[in-house]
Amino acid sequence: MDQSIFLFDILLPVLLEGFIVTIKLIVLTAPFGLILGILLAVGRVYGPKPISLLCKGVVAFIKGTPLLLMLFILYFGLPSIGITLSAFVASVVGFIMCNGAYSSEYIRGAISSIKEGQIIAAQALGMTKMQAVRNIILPQALIRAIPGLSNEFIYLIKYSSLAYMLTVIELTGAGKMVATKYFEFTTVFLMIGIGYLILVTITTIAVMFIERKVAVPGMTQSGRHMLDIL
Amino acid sequence: MENTDTILRVENIHKSFGDLEVLKGVSFDVKKGETICFIGPSGTGKSTLLRCINLLTQPDQGSVWLGGEEVTNSGKQINHFRQRIGMVFQNFFLFDHLTAVRNVEIALIKVKGMKPKEAREKALEELRQVGMEDWAEHYPAELSGGQAQRVSIARALAMDPDVILFDEPTSALDPELTREVLEVMKKLALAGMTMIVVTHEMGFACSVANRIMFMEYGEIIEQGSPQELMSDAKFERCKNFIGQFDGVNGD
Amino acid sequence: MGFLTIIIEWFPYLIQGIFATLGLVASALFLGVVLGLPMAVGQVYGKRLVRFLIAIYVWFFRGLPILVLLFLFYFGIFPGLGMDVSAFFVGATVLGLRGAAYQSQIFRGAIQSVSEGQMIAARSVGMTKLQSIRNVILPQAVRVALPGWSNEYPNILTDSSICYAIGVMELMTRTSQIVSQTYVTMPIYLVCAGIFILLNYGGMRALHMIEMKIKIPGFGTGAA
Numbered sequence: 001m002d003q004s005i006f007l008f009d010i011l012l013p014v015l016l017e018g019f020i021v022t023i024k025l026i027v028l029t030a031p032f033g034l035i036l037g038i039l040l041a042v043g044r045v046y047g048p049k050p051i052s053l054l055c056k057g058v059v060a061f062i063k064g065t066p067l068l069l070m071l072f073i074l075y076f077g078l079p080s081i082g083i084t085l086s087a088f089v090a091s092v093v094g095f096i097m098c099n100g101a102y103s104s105e106y107i108r109g110a111i112s113s114i115k116e117g118q119i120i121a122a123q124a125l126g127m128t129k130m131q132a133v134r135n136i137i138l139p140q141a142l143i144r145a146i147p148g149l150s151n152e153f154i155y156l157i158k159y160s161s162l163a164y165m166l167t168v169i170e171l172t173g174a175g176k177m178v179a180t181k182y183f184e185f186t187t188v189f190l191m192i193g194i195g196y197l198i199l200v201t202i203t204t205i206a207v208m209f210i211e212r213k214v215a216v217p218g219m220t221q222s223g224r225h226m227l228d229i230l
Numbered sequence: 231m232e233n234t235d236t237i238l239r240v241e242n243i244h245k246s247f248g249d250l251e252v253l254k255g256v257s258f259d260v261k262k263g264e265t266i267c268f269i270g271p272s273g274t275g276k277s278t279l280l281r282c283i284n285l286l287t288q289p290d291q292g293s294v295w296l297g298g299e300e301v302t303n304s305g306k307q308i309n310h311f312r313q314r315i316g317m318v319f320q321n322f323f324l325f326d327h328l329t330a331v332r333n334v335e336i337a338l339i340k341v342k343g344m345k346p347k348e349a350r351e352k353a354l355e356e357l358r359q360v361g362m363e364d365w366a367e368h369y370p371a372e373l374s375g376g377q378a379q380r381v382s383i384a385r386a387l388a389m390d391p392d393v394i395l396f397d398e399p400t401s402a403l404d405p406e407l408t409r410e411v412l413e414v415m416k417k418l419a420l421a422g423m424t425m426i427v428v429t430h431e432m433g434f435a436c437s438v439a440n441r442i443m444f445m446e447y448g449e450i451i452e453q454g455s456p457q458e459l460m461s462d463a464k465f466e467r468c469k470n471f472i473g474q475f476d477g478v479n480g481d
Numbered sequence: 482m483g484f485l486t487i488i489i490e491w492f493p494y495l496i497q498g499i500f501a502t503l504g505l506v507a508s509a510l511f512l513g514v515v516l517g518l519p520m521a522v523g524q525v526y527g528k529r530l531v532r533f534l535i536a537i538y539v540w541f542f543r544g545l546p547i548l549v550l551l552f553l554f555y556f557g558i559f560p561g562l563g564m565d566v567s568a569f570f571v572g573a574t575v576l577g578l579r580g581a582a583y584q585s586q587i588f589r590g591a592i593q594s595v596s597e598g599q600m601i602a603a604r605s606v607g608m609t610k611l612q613s614i615r616n617v618i619l620p621q622a623v624r625v626a627l628p629g630w631s632n633e634y635p636n637i638l639t640d641s642s643i644c645y646a647i648g649v650m651e652l653m654t655r656t657s658q659i660v661s662q663t664y665v666t667m668p669i670y671l672v673c674a675g676i677f678i679l680l681n682y683g684g685m686r687a688l689h690m691i692e693m694k695i696k697i698p699g700f701g702t703g704a705a
Contacts, residue, residue: 043536064678066642069670077666161546165646172549179556186557189549196542261538286601323602326699327621337606338703376598389606
C-alpha cells in the first residue's frame, strides 16, 4: 500500500480522534488533580494529627501502587463492591488520584520552604490560621511548586496512555488498532510518539512562559532554560 | 646566554581576557633552588601569570621553558610538564572524595604509574614533611584550612617537581592558620626547593625570597633582592606598597 | 472467607512474579548507569554534535509514554530488525533505555555541581582530561547523584508493571491472570498493591543503607 495514503487517509484521522480523547483525559484530570494535591498537602502540614496521618497514608499508598494497578482496581475491582465506573471515568479518577498524590509532595515541600514569619505576620493582622494558609501561604507555595507541578503535568500527558489498558480509545489505543489491522507497527508507534512529543514540548515551553509571568522578584528561582526542552 | 642554573625561563607572556589585557609581556628567569615572590596589588595578573606557566591558562603570546625544553606549544606533552611543575592553589582544591593520603598518592599511581604500595609510602613520607601524617586517613571536609593547604603542598611535592607554583597559598586562611603553612614553605625553601610564590605576606617575602618581583598592571615594575627593595631609593613604588602592610602582617 | 484460601493457593504463583519485576528494575537501573553515565559525561564535556545527539535521545525517551515505547520496540523495532526476543528482554531494554535518559540528567547535574577547582587541580598534577574525569570528577559526581538516583527506583518499580501490556510475566500480569482465573478481584489486587508497596519501601531502605555505607565526610546525602 502507498505509504502516503496510509499515513494521511487512514492513520492520521484515527490518531486525531484518539488525540482528542487524550486531551479530554488530561483536561478533566489536571484541575482536580491540583485541588486534591492542595488538600492533601494542607491536610498533612496543618491538619490535626489524625488528618495529617491519613493524608500521609493516602499519598504513600497511591505512590507505592503502580498506576496501572490502581486503574484495574477502579475499573475491574470496584464493581465487586457495587461501584461501577465507565472505563473513561475510572481512568480520570485514577489519574486524579495519582496526579494529586504526587503534586501534594511538591506543594508540601513548597509550603514548608516558606518562612514561619509569614503565617505569624498574617495572624498578627487578625487572620485565622486557615485564612493565613489560604491567602498568604498557598499563593506563595503554589508559585514555588510550579516546576514540580509542571513535571507532574507532563507525566500526566504520558501516563494518560494507560487509559488504553482499560479500553479507552485514546491516542495510543487508536494507533494500536490501526497498527494491528495494517501490520504497520514502527510507523504507527513513531507517529503516536510524535503526538506525545508535541504535547510535552508545547507544555514545556508554556511552563517557561508561565514561570516568567508569575515570577515575583526575589522569590522564584527558575532553573528552566530554552535548552532544557531538548 | 643560556645559564645552566636556570631551571625555568618565562619570555614575554601576554594574556588578555576579552578587552582586558592582564599580562603585558612578562619575562623572568628562575634559577634552581631560588624562591621568587611576586607581590603587588590585587588584579595585576599575578595569578594569571602562574597559570600561564603550566598552561592551565593558555597565554596569547610568549613562551615558557623548563630546563631547556619548551612548555608552551608542547601539545599533549603538557601533562608531562605539569608533573614537573607543582601547583598549590589559594583554595587548596583538594580532591574532596579522597582522604589526605589518597590525595597525595593518586597522581603517583594514575599519572606516574607507580605501584600502590610504593605510592602509599611516598605519600606518607610527603605528609610527614608537612607535618600531616597523623591526618592521613581524614577527608578534606575534616581538615582545617591550614591542614588542607599543607596536604595540598604534599600533593605537589610528591611528584618531585622541578619547581612549585604557589598561588596565594595563605589568602584563604585565618591569620593563625597562615603561620603553619608559611613555616612549611619556609622549610621547603631552605631545603632547596625552587619556588615561585604569589603572596601578600610581606614578612614571608622579605625573609624567605631570594628575589621579589613587584607587579602592577600586568607588568613587572621593579625587582630585586629583599634588601635592595627595602634599602635602595629607586624602588619607591614597591616600598610604598609594602609600607601599607607594615604593622598588619609584619613578621 | 473463600478468597483467603484462593489467595493462599495462588500466592506462590504471584510471588514468582517478584523475580521478573525485580529483574526488570535491576536491568533498568543497570542500563541506566552504564548508558546514562557516559551520556552525562558526553553532555558536559563532549563536542557540540555529541551534546546535540544525546539531547535528542533524552528528549525522545523522556517524551514518549512507556506504553508507546514498549509497543514500538515489541511490535516494531525488534521484529523489524529480524530479532526474535522475549517480552522480558524487550521490557528490560525499554525500561533501561528510558532509565538512561532520566538518569543521565541526574548525573549531568551532579557532574556540573563538582567545583571547577577539582578539574584544575587534577590537570595541574599532570592528569589528562579523561583521567581527571575518571579519577576526580566522576567519583565525586556519583556520590552527589546517589540520592537522586535512588529516587529513580520507586518510579522504575511502578513503571515496570506496564510491561503487562506486552505480556511479561511480572507481578501485574500474574495478578490479572489470577483475577481472570478466580473471579476474585479486590483482594487479589490489594495483595498485589501490598507487594509493590513492600518492594518500594524495602528497596528504598536498602538503597539508603548503601548510601550511608559509602558516605564520606563532605558529601551529604539528601535522601529521606
